[in-house]
Amino acid sequence: MIKTPNTKVILILLSIIISSCSSMNQLTMSVTEPAPVYVPINIETVAIIDRSLPKGQNVELDQIDKILSAEGMNLDKNGANECVTGLFDELISTNRFDTIKIIDKIDLKNPGLGVFPSLIPWERVENICKENNVDAIFVLSFYDTDATVDYKANTFKINGPAGIKIPLVEHHAKITTFIKTGWRIYDPINRWISDEFQINDHIISEGVGVNPVKAAMAIIEREELVLQSSNNIGHIYAQRIFPYKTRVSRDYYVRGTDNFKIAKRRAQTGNWDSAAELWDKEVQNSKGKIAGRACYNMAIINEINGNLDTAIDWASKSYTDYKDKEALRYLKVLKHRTVRNNQLIQETAQKTKEPLP
Helix, strand or coil, rough: CCCCCCCCHHHHHHHHHHHHHHHHEEEEEEECCCCCCCCCCCCCCCEEEEEEHHHCCCCHHHHHHHHCCCCCCHHHHHHHHHHHHHHHHHHHCCCCCCEEEECCCCCCCCCCCCCCCCCHHHHHHHHHHHHHHCCCCEEEEEEEEEEEEEEEEEEEEEEHHHHHHEEEEEEEEEEEEEEEEEEEEEEECCCCCEEEEEEEEEEEEEECCCCCHHHHHHHHHHHHHHHHHHHHHHHHHHHCCCCEEEEEEHHHHHCCCEEEEEEHHHCCCCCHHHHHHHHHHHHHCCCCCHHHHHHHHHHHHHHCCCCCCHHHHHHCCCHHHHHHHHHHHHHHHHHHHHHHHHHHHHHHHHCCCCCCC
């Protein structure tokens, strides 16, 4: 009797064969992307202002909102202060600016209720900067918390004396707090809003107890969590003015000659520059297929090292001189990265050259 091979076993064997015969391996690497927000290098001193507290007749309306959303009396004020502190600490740690100040006593109107207020007039911005000897200002334009409360009581029984079941009530309190913040950067030198951005977060606090007082302990934990989250929001916002790292996947050739095989092992140990030395030896190989693969891999090592223009040159050579189709696909990826980076830099730089009316 002839047994039919198990389909699953066949698929596994095919997968192993294909994998072992593959001419390429995949790598993940960190690449640098330009900062989402462009701040000109001539801005060397900055101030931070908290404009989030409601002013004038809007205070009463904001207090109603606080009652409806179960907010603490000073939660928004303390949370906004933590946002400013987080931003200040992050900017200080980067050494990007020569001077960073927090300006406390500035009377700026705010409608409250978690919306962006009208822009500060440029004459006022310029006066603030002049009085405080700074080049630009970071403004926490609004800060607002909303809370939803979920309360329930569950009845259960425990064993009492003489086997009698005693009913008890377990109280559950769950508070979800939503945090909304809005930020702007005012550049009075160029009369431009460098950034207008909103960051939101939410935290969940829960309490359980045999009486409502124990369950309400969630409220105590809630305030601490809100303040921690608010401080973190300030740190996160500061990072918008700096380049950042992201992970990408790339394929590279590992077969063709003994040099490719050795280079593969070097790459697997993280010794990419040493692997590139072997790829470089093959770029003049008499076999066009081998030379094309070597040129392709030279593009990979240059992207790893941050040399995008050189990477494009190698990928172009791999395709135009040796017709490597993988190189054409990779070339499009590299050009897209370059164009996107240049556009962002040029657009943000151009904005600072066009004064607002």
